[in-house]
Amino acid sequence: MKSAGDRNAGLSIIEREELGTLIDVLGARGYQVIGPVVSDGAIVYDRIASLADLPEGLTDEQDGGRYRLKQRDDRALFGYVVGPHSWKKYLHPPRIRLFRAECAENGLRIIDEEQPQEKFAFIGARSCELHAIAIQDRVLLDGVYPDAVYRARRENLFVVAVNCGTAGGTCFCTSMNTGPKATTGYDLALTEIPDPDNHRFLVEPGTALGAEILGALSSREATPDDETIAEQSIARAVEQMENNTRRMDATGIRELLLDNLEHARWDDVAQRCLTCANCTMVCPTCFCTTVEDTTDLTGDHAERWRRWDSCFTQDFSYIHGGSVRVSPMSRYRQWMTHKLATWIDQFGVSGCVGCGRCITWCPVGIDITEEIRAIRGQINGCKA
Amino acid sequence: MAKRRPKLAVWKFASCDGCQLSLLDCEDELLAVAEHLDIAYFPEASSRMVKGPYDLSLVEGSITTPHDAERIRRVRRESRRLVTIGACATSGGIQALRNFADHREFINIVYARPEYISTLEQSTAISDHVDVDFELRGCPIDKHQLIEVVSAYLNNRKPNTPAHSVCIECKLRANVCVMVAKGTPCLGPVTHAGCGAICPTYLRGCYGCFGPQETANTQSLSAQWIKMGASEKETVEAYRGFNAWAEAFRSETVKVGNGEGGDGE
Ligand code: SF4
Ligand code: SF4
Ligand code: SF4
Ligand code: SF4
Numbered sequence: 295m296k297s298a299g300d301r302n303a304g305l306s307i308i309e310r311e312e313l314g315t316l317i318d319v320l321g322a323r324g325y326q327v328i329g330p331v332v333s334d335g336a337i338v339y340d341r342i343a344s345l346a347d348l349p350e351g352l353t354d355e356q357d358g359g360r361y362r363l364k365q366r367d368d369r370a371l372f373g374y375v376v377g378p379h380s381w382k383k384y385l386h387p388p389r390i391r392l393f394r395a396e397c398a399e400n401g402l403r404i405i406d407e408e409q410p411q412e413k414f415a416f417i418g419a420r421s422c423e424l425h426a427i428a429i430q431d432r433v434l435l436d437g438v439y440p441d442a443v444y445r446a447r448r449e450n451l452f453v454v455a456v457n458c459g460t461a462g463g464t465c466f467c468t469s470m471n472t473g474p475k476a477t478t479g480y481d482l483a484l485t486e487i488p489d490p491d492n493h494r495f496l497v498e499p500g501t502a503l504g505a506e507i508l509g510a511l512s513s514r515e516a517t518p519d520d521e522t523i524a525e526q527s528i529a530r531a532v533e534q535m536e537n538n539t540r541r542m543d544a545t546g547i548r549e550l551l552l553d554n555l556e557h558a559r560w561d562d563v564a565q566r567c568l569t570c571a572n573c574t575m576v577c578p579t580c581f582c583t584t585v586e587d588t589t590d591l592t593g594d595h596a597e598r599w600r601r602w603d604s605c606f607t608q609d610f611s612y613i614h615g616g617s618v619r620v621s622p623m624s625r626y627r628q629w630m631t632h633k634l635a636t637w638i639d640q641f642g643v644s645g646c647v648g649c650g651r652c653i654t655w656c657p658v659g660i661d662i663t664e665e666i667r668a669i670r671g672q673i674n675g676c677k678a
Numbered sequence: 679m680a681k682r683r684p685k686l687a688v689w690k691f692a693s694c695d696g697c698q699l700s701l702l703d704c705e706d707e708l709l710a711v712a713e714h715l716d717i718a719y720f721p722e723a724s725s726r727m728v729k730g731p732y733d734l735s736l737v738e739g740s741i742t743t744p745h746d747a748e749r750i751r752r753v754r755r756e757s758r759r760l761v762t763i764g765a766c767a768t769s770g771g772i773q774a775l776r777n778f779a780d781h782r783e784f785i786n787i788v789y790a791r792p793e794y795i796s797t798l799e800q801s802t803a804i805s806d807h808v809d810v811d812f813e814l815r816g817c818p819i820d821k822h823q824l825i826e827v828v829s830a831y832l833n834n835r836k837p838n839t840p841a842h843s844v845c846i847e848c849k850l851r852a853n854v855c856v857m858v859a860k861g862t863p864c865l866g867p868v869t870h871a872g873c874g875a876i877c878p879t880y881l882r883g884c885y886g887c888f889g890p891q892e893t894a895n896t897q898s899l900s901a902q903w904i905k906m907g908a909s910e911k912e913t914v915e916a917y918r919g920f921n922a923w924a925e926a927f928r929s930e931t932v933k934v935g936n937g938e939g940g941d942g943e
Binding site: 333334335336338359360361362377378379383388389565566567568569570571572575576586587588589590591592593601602604606607608609622654655657658659 | 707710711713714825826828829830832833835838840841842843845846849850852853854855857858859860861864866867868881891892893894895897898899901902
């Protein structure tokens with residue numbers, strides 16, 4: 295057994311109710327505190343004001359095209375995985391006005407949009423989601439033209455991560471090396487121990503600011519026992535995923551896809567795909583947007599809006615003369631080859647973190663891991 | 679400005695007037711419309727009727743009679759730009775349900791003196807008869823989209839009326855999908871955007887008021903509905919709504935129902 299003070303120095307325990315204090319402390323420091331809440335039969339991300347807002351004793355059953363909330367037999371506050379929302383709705387808003395323009399005496403006057411001075415604190419971000427944020431950082435901040443909208447929201451972000459103690463039905467983060475334990479990108483990381491007699495959280499600070507905030511809470515040093523229990527819960531999530539058929543063998547995946555651009559499976563999946571774009575909307579790494587220019591009736595006022603777009607629309611690849619990706623087949627292929635292959639060429643990492651959202655929230659349950667297995671020739675019945 | 683205001687005409691064919699009402703419902707914007715367009719012909723709103731030609735014609739309703747089939751040609755000749763508004767004008771409307779059966783039977787059942795009725799076998803879209811410059815979807819149309827189309831016309835730009843699925847609008851609103859989270863059949867994935875995903879926002883499945891999206895895979899959606907427990911009859915009836923005669927919806931109801939789906943009783 296490890297003794298406290300070795301490699302795990304800095305691990306603390308807070309009681310369940312103390313999490314409420316954490317929400318208060320962050321609020322008092324000017325953060326908009328965002329966390330999981332129940333809405334319309336799913337766990338989504340929204341403003342939270344107290345512990346009472348968190349989903350208590352709930353879990354989520356997930357499968358291709360199916361999501362249901364279920365009661366757990368404890369009072370766990372994080373006993374589920376990820377829902378239809380991702381944190382990108384805050385950092386990379388779905389719709390935003392970029393600027394306004396007016397006819398002025400001597401031409402056009404551009405009125406820039408002021409970036410709000412919002413400070414977000416995310417409570418309950420999962421490891422796959424931290425990896426997704428890191429990927430969007432690369433896409434939206436690391437290039438020659440950093441995205442001002444994203445930067446303004448990302449800069450002052452405070453992240454409280456939660457290590458997963460249960461894997462969801464569509465999770466495959468172990469395949470993508472993105473979880474279930476948070477290893478980077480957080481200020482504080484929690485592991486929930488929902489013991490009815492002693493409901494508590496193991497807390498690990500990841501930054502100096504995290505340690506400072508932890509200092510404002512009443513906590514005690516973690517015992518080796520606490521640590522063992524926490525590790526066991528994470529190990530359980532790993533085991534659940536390893537026993538799941540829904541895994542993705544990512545070895546040589548870039549070459550696999552790029553060498554199989556004419557595989558019969560693309561036509562097979564196109565028969566099922568609705569080109570509805572839900573997968574790209576829920577994916578925490580998809581970043582594509584389009585701009586819409588509007589005028590009012592007078593023509594004296596114009597606005598430019600930016601909104602999420604998707605490679606599943608025809609407009610997405612519209613150039614002079616028409617759309618490049620007319621067939622649904624080419625659009626599905628674009629999505630999957632971008633996520634898993636050309637993303638690597640573009641940004642040096644995979645565009646998939648294994649969160650499973652695109653599987654659960656696809657209305658017909660198309661499963662990216664199954665499509666990979668089919669292209670690897672591991673599924674029978676695929677038309678050759 | 680001394681610029682001549684373009685002349686606007688609003689025409690009605692077989693329809694319920696709901697789309698024209700959307701225009702009257704624009705209230706604040708309506709004054710601005712009147713300021714920038716000369717409302718030359720709009721019998722629903724004004725008895726003032728200025729002769730053509732017109733710069734912009736908004737056409738509501740479908741073609742159901744020999745007389746209207748002739749009248750729409752006249753409207754086309756008198757209009758520089760012709761924009762159809764609503765499901766009737768764009769796909770034949772709810773009255774196109776008669777296209778799936780024998781219209782003479784309906785006439786005999788409904789009218790005491792069937793011999794007075796002069797009607798076509800089918801209710802069809804305006805574009806089946808004349809060239810159309812732009813089609814605005816919806817049953818009824820969305821008034822913001824209508825103002826968008828008129829603003830775009832006045833300012834010589836392309837209107838923002840995307841042809842993708844309702845699902846995108848649904849997700850932009852951060853709705854929880856009713857199909858996935860509740861098992862409620864929803865037409866959103868095959869339906870053209872424009873309404874802002876009103877029904878899923880109120881936890882109902884989409885009814886398909888805006889007709890098929892640009893690449894509607896109705897076949898796959900039907901299979902999923904049936905997997906979720908919907909009957910074949912329910913599936914067929916869902917497509918046989920305001921846009922039943924739009925190709926992607928029509929072909930699916932004929933196939934799924936084997937031609938008998940909607941009239942089982
Ligand atoms: S591709 Fe699917 S599983 Fe991968 S990160 Fe996106 S939504 Fe999650
Ligand atoms: S998968 Fe499609 S929507 Fe997502 S980032 Fe790539 S091109 Fe954009
Ligand atoms: S894969 Fe699924 S969610 Fe994505 S566009 Fe196709 S049907 Fe929609
Ligand atoms: S509720 Fe309907 S419109 Fe909304 S995402 Fe689901 S299937 Fe699409």
